[in-house]
Structures are given as C-alpha cells and as structure tokens.
Amino acid sequence: MEIEIATIGGYEEVGRQMTAVRAGDDIVIFDMGLNLSKVLIHDNIRTEGMHSLDLIDMGAIPDDRVMSDLEGDVKAIVPTHGHLDHIGAIPKLAHRYDAPIVASPFTLALVEGEIHDENKFHVQNDLVEMEAGETMSIGERTELEFVNVTHSTIDAVNPVIHTPEGAIVYGLDKRIDHTPVIGDPIDMKRFREIGREDEGVLCYIEDCTNANKKGRTPSEAVARSQLHDVMKSLEDYDGGIVATTFASHIARVSSLIEFAEEIGREPVLLGRSMEQYSGTADRIGATSLPDDIGMYGHRKSVDRAFERIMNEGKDEYLPIVTGHQGEPRAMLTRMGRGETTFELDDGDKVLFSAGIIPEPTNEGQRYQAESLLKMQGARIYDDIHVSGHLRQEGHYEMLDALQPQHVIPAHQDIGGFSGYVDLAGNQGYKLGRDLHVTSNGNIIELV
Numbered sequence: 001m002e003i004e005i006a007t008i009g010g011y012e013e014v015g016r017q018m019t020a021v022r023a024g025d026d027i028v029i030f031d032m033g034l035n036l037s038k039v040l041i042h043d044n045i046r047t048e049g050m051h052s053l054d055l056i057d058m059g060a061i062p063d064d065r066v067m068s069d070l071e072g073d074v075k076a077i078v079p080t081h082g083h084l085d086h087i088g089a090i091p092k093l094a095h096r097y098d099a100p101i102v103a104s105p106f107t108l109a110l111v112e113g114e115i116h117d118e119n120k121f122h123v124q125n126d127l128v129e130m131e132a133g134e135t136m137s138i139g140e141r142t143e144l145e146f147v148n149v150t151h152s153t154i155d156a157v158n159p160v161i162h163t164p165e166g167a168i169v170y171g172l173d174k175r176i177d178h179t180p181v182i183g184d185p186i187d188m189k190r191f192r193e194i195g196r197e198d199e200g201v202l203c204y205i206e207d208c209t210n211a212n213k214k215g216r217t218p219s220e221a222v223a224r225s226q227l228h229d230v231m232k233s234l235e236d237y238d239g240g241i242v243a244t245t246f247a248s249h250i251a252r253v254s255s256l257i258e259f260a261e262e263i264g265r266e267p268v269l270l271g272r273s274m275e276q277y278s279g280t281a282d283r284i285g286a287t288s289l290p291d292d293i294g295m296y297g298h299r300k301s302v303d304r305a306f307e308r309i310m311n312e313g314k315d316e317y318l319p320i321v322t323g324h325q326g327e328p329r330a331m332l333t334r335m336g337r338g339e340t341t342f343e344l345d346d347g348d349k350v351l352f353s354a355g356i357i358p359e360p361t362n363e364g365q366r367y368q369a370e371s372l373l374k375m376q377g378a379r380i381y382d383d384i385h386v387s388g389h390l391r392q393e394g395h396y397e398m399l400d401a402l403q404p405q406h407v408i409p410a411h412q413d414i415g416g417f418s419g420y421v422d423l424a425g426n427q428g429y430k431l432g433r434d435l436h437v438t439s440n441g442n443i444i445e446l447v
Contacts, residue, residue, distance in 0.1 A: 029078065
C-alpha cells in the first residue's frame with residue numbers, strides 16, 4: 001500500500017494547520033486551521049464574509065491546491081481539538097471535500113458553531129462524533145483511532161491511522177499531563193501499545209512548539225496552584241481585579257471562577273469567545289459552571305455588565321475577559337484604551353493567566369496592551385500559566401513510546417524545528433533519511 005503525507009499548512013508557522021495522509025486510495029485530512037495573526041494585523045476584518053481564495057492569499061488559511069496531486073478520495077476531515085489554528089478554516093475549505101467531519105464532542109460542537117457563523121460558503125459535510133478510545137473504518141484496509149491527550153483545551157485527541165504498512169500518528173497538540181484539572185490523563189499506555197504492535201508506527205507527525213525548551217511541561221495542576229496562590233494573596237484587596245486567559249482553556253476558566261468565589265468576588269465572563277467556549281462546554285456537559293454565572297458576548301450586554309460592576313463596586317467582582325494576546329478588539333485591550341465604562345485605578349490588578357503565543361504579531365500586540373494598562377495605573381501579574389505543548393523531555397518520552405520509523409516535525413517554522421532536529425538526532429534519526437523537515441505544500445512519500 002502506498003503511503004503519502006501532504007504537509008499543507010503549519011509547517012512554516014505556528015497556525016493554519018492542515019495535513020493529509022493518503023493510504024492507498026483513502027485520504028484523511030487532519031485539521032483545517034486559521035493563522036489568526038494574519039487576520040489581526042488588518043483592521044476590522046471579519047473572516048465570516050470573506051472568500052477562501054482571499055484568505056489563502058493573505059496566508060490566513062492553508063493553500064490546499066496540493067490535494068489535487070494526491071490520487072484518492074478524502075474519507076474524513078479530522079480536527080484534533082477546538083483551537084482556531086486547527087478548526088478555523090473548516091468553514092472555508094471543508095465544502096470542497098465529500099467527507100464527514102469526525103471529531104470529539106467538544107471539538108465537534110465548536111466546529112458546528114464555526115459553520116453556523118459562516119456567511120460565504122454553505123458547509124453541508126456530515127458531522128460525526130467520536131470519543132477518545134474509539135475507532136472507525138476508513139476504506140477497506142485502514143482504521144482511524146482517537147487517543148486521549150491533554151492540552152490547553154478539553155477533549156483533545158491524537159488521531160492514529162492504522163494501515164497494513166504501520167500506524168501514522170498525528171501528534172498535534174499535547175502535553176504529557178498525568179494530573180489534569182478537567183478530563184482524563186494522557187493515554188501513554190495506549191501510545192506504548194501502538195508503538196509495540198506488529199506493524200509498529202510508520203510515521204509520527206509531531207508538534208514542535210516548545211522543542212527548543214529544556215525539561216518537561218508541568219501539569220495544569222501546577223498552573224492551578226499558582227493561580228490559587230496569586231488570588232489568595234489578593235483576597236483583602238479592595239480595588240479592581242481583572243483576569244484574562246485563553247477562552248478555550250476551560251480548565252483555567254473553571255479555576256478562575258472557583259477562586260473568585262473563594263475570595264468573595266462574583267466571576268463574570270466577558271467577550272464573545274468567552275461566552276462561546278464556556279457556554280458550549282457547559283451545554284454539552286463537559287464542565288459544570290455555576291447556574292448563575294454571567295456570560296456576556298455581545299457588545300451591548302458587555303457594556304451593561306461593566307456598568308453594573310462600576311455601580312455596585314469593583315471589589316465585588318472578578319471580570320474574566322478576552323485579550324490575553326493583546327488582540328485589538330478584545331475586552332482587555334478596550335479596557336486599556338479606556339473604551340469601556342470599567343475604570344482602571346492606580347494599583348488595580350490585571351492577571352494574565354496565559355503565555356504569549358510565539359509569533360511577532362502577538363508579541364507586539366501583547367506589549368502594546370500591557371503598556372496601555374500600565375499607563376492607567378494597573379499592576380500586571382504575568383504568566384500564571386503552563387504551556388499546552390511538550391518540552392524536550394516530553395518529546396523524548398513520546399519517541400520512546402512510539403518508536404516511529406519516520407518523524408515529521410510540525411507546528412513551527414524552520415527555526416522552531418531546530419531543537420527537535422537535535423533531539424531526534426540524539427535518538428538515531430537522520431535528517432533526509434527518516435527525519436523529514438518539510439514546508440507547506442509538499443508531499444512526502446513513505447511507502
């Protein structure tokens with residue numbers, strides 16, 4: 001059976017992930033993502049009404065023309081988790097393929113929301129829910145399996161295609177977390193089993209976001225402990241406290257809500273994506289939020305919430321807002337520009353429970369947002385966070401578990417791949433032989 005891998009997007013940047021695997025006549029597409037920084041650099045762009053060709057020209061979504069060079073039929077589109085760099089292009093590209101979208105429950109609910117908001121294309125692909133630990137047939141000789149992993153959002157999986165030539169493991173995005181705050185630990189037992197099956201692992205496609213960082217990525221339990229310590233230290237502060245994190249980070253948002261109530265403040269979720277992600281997780285039962293939690297996404301309802309906070313006293317509330325990357329239209333950035341009725345006073349606290357995504361646009365916007373907040377007198381608590389991506393020791397552990405014949409680094413640019421090339425080399429892989437550093441639009445023939 002011929003095996004080819006098309007590296008379509010996410011092999012020259014962090015963002016717009018898309019990979020296709022051909023096994024014989026059957027093709028599976030993993031992820032269809034958005035490079036959000038290519039959108040945010042423009043003012044007032046709304047992707048919902050834009051054509052896919054314009055977004056491809058901007059570098060915002062994958063250029064999938066290389067798919068015409070794969071001889072076979074697409075059997076499934078498989079997003080690994082609900083981050084926009086993995087699902088954001090589905091409304092623009094999925095309709096080109098006569099194939100179902102197969103995903104875990106929370107991811108599928110978010111995909112459905114993205115499709116619902118699309119104004120340019122009518123996406124009619126079937127939506128198929130599959131849980132971690134389950135399998136489904138792809139064609140006559142291949143099988144798709146979901147392995148549970150832990151990441152900075154819930155319900156993340158690493159999909160595996162089992163073929164007669166061996167397994168292809170798509171390893172984006174994860175950390176090895178044995179004590180997650182929500183959900184099950186990463187299923188390392190299953191990864192080891194796959195690595196030691198008769199056919200073994202033909203190819204492992206790996207997320208290299210933190211491959212240049214030594215050590216291992218801490219558990220989400222560590223971030224929860226750090227966050228608890230910070231918030232308890234502010235229990236007696238009688239001014240304003242504002243927190244921001246990834247809206248998709250349901251475990252972190254849940255911790256913020258819990259600790260706000262513990263120190264006597266009412267948590268309020270503010271911003272469109274906060275309402276979208278937390279509301280979806282609560283609706284499908286992936287988490288249990290307080291019945292009376294306020295979630296406001298539309299501008300007018302957000303403004304009314306800010307007015308109520310100011311009228312009743314900032315010391316009574318903890319606004320949990322969007323804007324951890326300094327996005328120009330997000331709630332926290334608007335607060336920094338003085339565009340809301342929430343007034344920041346000298347000494348008010350802003351908690352960033354998020355790291356900066358390693359991309360120049362994000363770094364610049366975050367710097368600008370923090371500068372605006374400081375100009376109003378805010379005190380910044382930075383990086384109360386652990387990453388959702390493996391560091392070097394985690395990569396060694398995965399290579400040891402899977403023992404793949406071939407490795408393809410992804411989710412970075414050439415500089416970001418360097419650490420992974422070094423560590424894979426230490427494990428006996430050789431660049432150009434079984435370690436394939438590639439770029440967008442290429443096809444790698446394995447068998």
